[in-house]
Amino acid sequence: MSARWTRRPGTWLTVALALVLAGVLIAALGRGNARPGTAAAGSPPPSASTTAPVPVKDPDWMRPLRPGEKPPQFVLFSFDGAGSHEHWSRYLSLAQSVHAHFSGFLSGIYLLTDEQRSRYTGPGHKPGAASIGFGGSAAEVATRVQDLNTAVAAGHQIGTHYNGHFCAGAEPGVGRWTTAGWTDEIGQFSRFVDDARDHLGLHLSATDVTGGRTPCLEGNWAQAFPAMRAAGYTFDSSQPSDGVKWPTKLDGIWEFWMPYVQVPALHKKVIMMDYNLWYQLGHSKNDAGRYTQATLDTYRGAYRAAFDGNRAPLVIGNHFNDWAGGAFSRAAEGFMGEVCTKPETVCATYAEVTKWMSLQDPAVLDKYRSMPLAQSG
Numbered sequence: 001m002s003a004r005w006t007r008r009p010g011t012w013l014t015v016a017l018a019l020v021l022a023g024v025l026i027a028a029l030g031r032g033n034a035r036p037g038t039a040a041a042g043s044p045p046p047s048a049s050t051t052a053p054v055p056v057k058d059p060d061w062m063r064p065l066r067p068g069e070k071p072p073q074f075v076l077f078s079f080d081g082a083g084s085h086e087h088w089s090r091y092l093s094l095a096q097s098v099h100a101h102f103s104g105f106l107s108g109i110y111l112l113t114d115e116q117r118s119r120y121t122g123p124g125h126k127p128g129a130a131s132i133g134f135g136g137s138a139a140e141v142a143t144r145v146q147d148l149n150t151a152v153a154a155g156h157q158i159g160t161h162y163n164g165h166f167c168a169g170a171e172p173g174v175g176r177w178t179t180a181g182w183t184d185e186i187g188q189f190s191r192f193v194d195d196a197r198d199h200l201g202l203h204l205s206a207t208d209v210t211g212g213r214t215p216c217l218e219g220n221w222a223q224a225f226p227a228m229r230a231a232g233y234t235f236d237s238s239q240p241s242d243g244v245k246w247p248t249k250l251d252g253i254w255e256f257w258m259p260y261v262q263v264p265a266l267h268k269k270v271i272m273m274d275y276n277l278w279y280q281l282g283h284s285k286n287d288a289g290r291y292t293q294a295t296l297d298t299y300r301g302a303y304r305a306a307f308d309g310n311r312a313p314l315v316i317g318n319h320f321n322d323w324a325g326g327a328f329s330r331a332a333e334g335f336m337g338e339v340c341t342k343p344e345t346v347c348a349t350y351a352e353v354t355k356w357m358s359l360q361d362p363a364v365l366d367k368y369r370s371m372p373l374a375q376s377g
């Protein structure tokens with residue numbers, strides 16, 4: 001940092017002031033991958049709570065559209081689970097290299113060690129039961145906290161994938177939960193996050209989490225949304241749409257739709273989520289090359305349709321997974337690497353796109369919302 005300052009011709013007073021103001025930023029840079037000008041989102045660690053916040057400079061595109069200007073083509077990469085150190089490392093470094101922001105939807109029980117599993121009781125389930133694993137050893141949880149902190153410092157968003165991942169068949173699955181069940185589940189997620197903040201140094205509070213994706217995209221929305229709203233959530237990204245569709249405010253929550261899009265290799269439409277693609281492509285463990293190519297072609301077609309059409313934000317939904325030999329992670333990485341640097345294209349978080357929408361003239365956005373949903377051929 002010193003070399004950067006000594007090149008500046010400003011007075012020593014300016015430099016000294018700037019250094020004071022930059023103190024927290026320097027600390028953030030030491031912790032993670034933050035670039036100057038990106039937000040150090042979330043709560044500061046307790047020791048820094050009396051320090052002035054870092055001024056956040058908005059990116060160039062965070063402004064109202066100019067007359068006649070098209071919306072940026074937003075691409076929202078979002079990863080469910082968000083527990084794997086290897087995947088965090090890969091995506092964090094790739095995102096930094098292509099100036100992308102993305103969202104990790106954390107499974108809350110990944111913040112509990114295996115020994116702490118009885119701290120979680122899913123609605124209608126026994127204490128310690130879940131359809132996914134818990135957080136592993138204390139060292140693994142500590143590594144996860146570091147990954148989450150690095151992500152937050154770099155401007156990525158942490159949302160929720162809830163806790164026990166109870167889908168249809170693991171009854172009562174999330175599709176059968178009442179509002180009380182969802183309130184219980186969200187309350188436990190919030191407690192796991194705040195406990196990790198208080199005891200493990202997580203730079204995130206439950207109040208920083210403003211939405212997420214339900215397990216297997218399931219849920220009775222009439223029951224779930226009141227609980228999400230009561231928790232202060234502002235978005236969900238679980239419900240399907242027939243084509244790429246602008247986010248819609250449903251019952252006080254922004255729904256960022258999961259689009260059904262054409263999969264060229266299958267000549268049919270599939271919901272654009274890794275598991276759904278894998279299932280429809282044959283669910284084999286040993287067809288990695290074909291799956292990666294088919295998924296990349298699907299992403300490219302959907303992106304092109306949205307870019308040339310209604311410019312609706314494109315949600316790329318994945319897990320941190322190694323299914324089919326890592327085929328779907330490679331497809332997401334390949335697409336992130338190529339799409340985020342394209343002209344008029346911004347790889348952003350849900351919070352960023354929500355803020356951008358709030359800055360627009362509603363009549364201008366309505367014009368794009370009224371266009372046909374983007375359909376890839």
Ligand SMILES: [Zn+2]
Nearest residue numbers: 080161215216
């Ligand atoms: Zn999931």
